[in-house]
Amino acid sequence: ETGVTQSPTHLIKTRGQQVTLRCSSQSGHNTVSWYQQALGQGPQFIFQYYREEENGRGNFPPRFSGLQFPNYSSELNVNALELDDSALYLCASRRAQNSGYGYTFGSGTRLTVV
Amino acid sequence: ELKVEQNPLFLSMQEGKNYTIYCNYSTTSDRLYWYRQDPGKSLESLFVLLSNGAVKQEGRLMASLDTKARLSTLHITAAVHDLSATYFCAVDTGTASKLTFGTGTRLQVTL
Numbered sequence: 001e002t003g004v005t006q007s008p009t010h011l012i013k014t015r016g017q018q019v020t021l022r023c024s025s026q027s028g029h030n031t032v033s034w035y036q037q038a039l040g041q042g043p044q045f046i047f048q049y050y051r052e053e054e055n056g057r058g059n060f061p062p063r064f065s066g067l068q069f070p071n072y073s074s075e076l077n078v079n080a081l082e083l084d085d086s087a088l089y090l091c092a093s094r095r096a097q098n099s100g101y102g103y104t105f106g107s108g109t110r111l112t113v114v
Numbered sequence: 115e116l117k118v119e120q121n122p123l124f125l126s127m128q129e130g131k132n133y134t135i136y137c138n139y140s141t142t143s144d145r146l147y148w149y150r151q152d153p154g155k156s157l158e159s160l161f162v163l164l165s166n167g168a169v170k171q172e173g174r175l176m177a178s179l180d181t182k183a184r185l186s187t188l189h190i191t192a193a194v195h196d197l198s199a200t201y202f203c204a205v206d207t208g209t210a211s212k213l214t215f216g217t218g219t220r221l222q223v224t225l
Contacts, residue, residue, distance in 0.1 A: 033212070042202055042215030043157070056212050090156060092213075102147060102162040103213065107155070 004029075004093050004106035012112045018079045021109045023091035025072040030095070032074045033103070034066060037088040049074060078111075086113045116141045118205050120216035127193050128224055135219045137186040137203035145206035146186045147213065148177050150199045157202065160188075193223045 005024045013019050025032050031050050035043035045058035049068035063079040072093070078085055088110050092103040117140040127133050137146070145164055149157040161170045163179035163186060170177050174197065176189045186203055200220045204213040 035213075042204075042218050043213075045212045045214070048212065058212065092157075102159050104159070105149075105157040110154075 004091060004104050006089075006091055006106035006109050008109060009107065010110045010112075012114060013081050015081055015083060015113055017081050018077065019081060019111065021076040021078075021089050021091075021111070023074045023076070023093075023106055025074065025091070025093035026104060027072060028095055029072055029093035029104070032068055032072075032091055032093045034074075034076045035090045035092065036060070036085075037090060037108075038084075039087070043090055046076070081113045083113050086111060116143075116205060116207060116214045118203060118214050118216040120201075120203060120219050122219060123217060124220045124222075126222045126224060127190075129194055130192050132192065133190050135188040135190070135201055135203075135221075137188070137216050139184050139186075139203075139205045139214075139216075141184075141205075141207060142181070143184075143205045143207050144179075144181050146179050147204045147206065148186070148188055149202045149204065151202065151218075152199050160201075190221070193221075195223045195225060197221060198223045 007022045033048040034046040037043040046060050048056040052068045065077045068074040088108045090105050090108045092105045094103045119138045121136050148160040151157050161177040166181040168179045174191045179186045200218045202218045203216045
């Protein structure tokens with residue numbers, strides 16, 4: 001297993017800009033979720049993709065959007081960045097939906113909005 | 115809305131001591147996860163608990179799940195400095211397999 005990799009590791013953007021974060025899941029992991037972790041807090045669920053379709057969303061506005069590709073990679077896009085979007089963004093994948101398998105988390109992308 | 119609470123939020127303990135971290139959640143679930151996070155790092159999976167009464171142990175850490183009480187515990191035996199980290203529990207309600215995380219417990223093991 002190759003693990004879950006995210007890119008870039010760090011990113012600085014200006015308020016109002018757009019950003020795309022990338023995640024490459026383990027082979028066979030057809031479920032991927034994205035989480036936002038603000039400093040000193042637990043991760044908050046943004047959304048989940050299963051077989052390239054969004055099938056769950058947390059309390060995040062529509063300017064947070066995503067894509068999942070057939071090669072087990074995915075993207076998180078954030079438009080019109082705000083200062084409060086500064087956080088660690090984590091993607092997590094697992095083998096199947098609603099299974100007993102745990103999630104594997106990537107190393108995260110630290111986004112700073114100035 | 116599901117709420118997941120951990121206590122304590124911060125725990126300072128001496129090496130060699132035992133302690134327990136508690137994770138309470140507000141709705142029915144039979145899947146609970148424990149993760150470890152070092153500063154600035156991602157989440158490392160520690161335990162996956164899938165049924166009432168589940169108990170798992172790895173080294174100095176032991177986790178248990180009581181779904182009727184909606185309670186999970188993470189017990190630390192004879193703590194060592196390397197266990198210093200933040201520990202999160204997370205509940206999977208099965209709805210889109212969304213994980214709801216607790217507030218985290220920052221553990222500091224002193225010499």
